[in-house]
Amino acid sequence: MSAYDVDAVIVGSGPNGLVAAVTLAEAGWRVVIYEAQDTPGGGLRSEEVTLPGFLHDCCASNHPMALSSPAFRELGLEREGLAFAQNDIPLAHPIRPGETGYLRRSAAETAAGFGSDEKLWRAVMGTFGDRWKQLGRAIGNPLRPTPDLIALGAASVWPTPWLLKLLRDERSRAVLSGLAAHSIVDLRQPATALVGVALGAFAHGVGWPVAVGGTRSIADALIARLTSLGGEIITGTRVARIEDLPRARAVLLDTSPRDALKIAGHRFSASYANSLHRMRYGSAAYKVDWALDGEVPWVDEELRDAGFVHLGGPAEQVIEAERLVAKGRMPDEPFLLLSQASKLDPSRAPEGKSAFGGYAHVPFGFDGDITDAIEARIEKFAPGFRDRILARHVTDPRALEARNANLVGGAIDGGVPDLFQLIARPRLSLNPAETSDPGIFLCSASTVPGPGVTGMPGRLAAQLAMKRLG
Numbered sequence: 001m002s003a004y005d006v007d008a009v010i011v012g013s014g015p016n017g018l019v020a021a022v023t024l025a026e027a028g029w030r031v032v033i034y035e036a037q038d039t040p041g042g043g044l045r046s047e048e049v050t051l052p053g054f055l056h057d058c059c060a061s062n063h064p065m066a067l068s069s070p071a072f073r074e075l076g077l078e079r080e081g082l083a084f085a086q087n088d089i090p091l092a093h094p095i096r097p098g099e100t101g102y103l104r105r106s107a108a109e110t111a112a113g114f115g116s117d118e119k120l121w122r123a124v125m126g127t128f129g130d131r132w133k134q135l136g137r138a139i140g141n142p143l144r145p146t147p148d149l150i151a152l153g154a155a156s157v158w159p160t161p162w163l164l165k166l167l168r169d170e171r172s173r174a175v176l177s178g179l180a181a182h183s184i185v186d187l188r189q190p191a192t193a194l195v196g197v198a199l200g201a202f203a204h205g206v207g208w209p210v211a212v213g214g215t216r217s218i219a220d221a222l223i224a225r226l227t228s229l230g231g232e233i234i235t236g237t238r239v240a241r242i243e244d245l246p247r248a249r250a251v252l253l254d255t256s257p258r259d260a261l262k263i264a265g266h267r268f269s270a271s272y273a274n275s276l277h278r279m280r281y282g283s284a285a286y287k288v289d290w291a292l293d294g295e296v297p298w299v300d301e302e303l304r305d306a307g308f309v310h311l312g313g314p315a316e317q318v319i320e321a322e323r324l325v326a327k328g329r330m331p332d333e334p335f336l337l338l339s340q341a342s343k344l345d346p347s348r349a350p351e352g353k354s355a356f357g358g359y360a361h362v363p364f365g366f367d368g369d370i371t372d373a374i375e376a377r378i379e380k381f382a383p384g385f386r387d388r389i390l391a392r393h394v395t396d397p398r399a400l401e402a403r404n405a406n407l408v409g410g411a412i413d414g415g416v417p418d419l420f421q422l423i424a425r426p427r428l429s430l431n432p433a434e435t436s437d438p439g440i441f442l443c444s445a446s447t448v449p450g451p452g453v454t455g456m457p458g459r460l461a462a463q464l465a466m467k468r469l470g
């Protein structure tokens with residue numbers, strides 16, 4: 001008789017918990033997931049939060065990371081019916097009404113819109129874009145450096161303003177700064193440009209698609225695979241102590257460092273527990289979703305076709321906004337990241353209407369109300385926007401954390417991904433998913449390679465568990 005009830009227990013059913021579970025189940029392990037919320041998926045949830053018939057992604061909406069990630073490619077979730085949708089304009093960055101930088105699927109067409117920066121953009125972004133597969137693999141497991149990772153690092157490990165010195169055109173500068181702002185780190189810090197270059201390269205390589213039927217389709221596909229392999233998910237159960245779980249060879253935590261400490265802190269060495277305690281969380285998100293009558297009436301008409309919109313003004317304004325947010329102050333005009341998901345996937349809204357949404361970067365734990373400032377900023381670039389609002393739904397940092405304990409203080413990064421915490425995540429180790437307890441692994445975005453729907457923290461943790469525990 002086995003000494004264990006199951007082979008592995010996974011706490012949390014975000015993309016990393018689900019990918020870890022599927023990886024183990026495919027190897028024949030008996031797996032059970034415990035999820036605090038009533039619905040599984042973590043950052044992969046989509047719900048009709050505004051009006052019936054309008055489907056909004058609750059967190060992640062656009063998926064350059066998933067498409068370029070080896071974890072998702074190897075799983076082949078199209079067999080479970082997962083499909084993505086996109087068009088020729090992954091991203092647009094309006095600078096002022098009527099003046100917009102466009103990031104197109106084609107690096108050559110993008111570069112052609114960037115005036116004197118045409119050659120540089122095509123040479124750098126075009127080359128990285130052509131090598132998206134190698135780049136995805138390199139970023140997915142950065143502690144095993146490949147020539148592509150070294151090339152990416154050499155080109156862009158700098159603070160964003162340094163890299164911007166090479167660019168002259170206002171549009172290319174704005175687009176690159178907006179991409180780099182996805183790091184959610186003060187852009188004057190090193191390695192922020194790396195995020196910008198990688199996300200730009202992925203736009204050329206795989207695009208910035210949305211999942212057909214909402215991001216929740218990614219969770220549905222993973223769950224379908226898991227259950228077909230005999231895996232189980234128990235929802236509505238927030239795990240407080242490891243002793244409450246069934247006996248298992250391995251426990252994988254798709255949790256924040258804070259919950260990892262609550263659940264298993266007494267099993268960790270003082271030094272490992274300390275590294276979890278010391279983890280610094282980054283800026284937060286303030287999310288708003290709108291049900292719209294028609295589409296956003298952008299002044300610049302081509303903007304209506306973009307899958308994603310960065311509303312941040314010129315590069316200098318983006319850098320200043322991110323600097324203030326990182327310092328705990330709210331800029332007058334927040335940097336907005338907006339997904340026009342129903343443009344790419346019309347199944348998300350009734351005919352003639354749109355499910356529109358996005359978020360602003362705000363300080364950690366921010367408890368103010370900036371809905372009006374967000375709408376005012378959109379209105380400036382799209383006069384008449386407010387008249388089209390049928391309903392809105394606001395999820396501020398506190399509400400984000402209430403819906404997902406991993407979003408500590410509303411921070412969406414699982415620990416600020418500055419250069420130090422990108423590598424020491426949560427501490428320096430060639431196997432960052434390992435803890436000081438041989439049977440417990442960390443598999444969330446709080447370990448390498450960090451935030452985003454890549455499934456790689458889950459994949460690497462599951463592979464390590466199998467290697468260590470057979």
Ligand SMILES: Cc1cc2nc3c(=O)[nH]c(=O)nc-3n(C[C@H](O)[C@H](O)[C@H](O)COP(=O)(O)OP(=O)(O)OC[C@H]3O[C@@H](n4cnc5c(N)ncnc54)[C@H](O)[C@@H]3O)c2cc1C
Binds near residue numbers: 036446
């Ligand atoms: C507003 C927002 C927008 C985003 N946009 C994008 C995007 O467009 N593209 C992209 O790639 N990424 C995006 N992200 C980031 C992405 O969603 C996350 O990096 C990713 O979901 C992290 O996955 P995870 O599995 O580590 O954790 P999560 O997805 O956060 O899931 C963790 C799960 O664990 C559960 N849990 C936590 N503690 C416990 C416990 N003690 N017991 C039981 N269950 C527990 C939680 O309820 C949750 O379901 C966004 C995030 C946010 C918040």
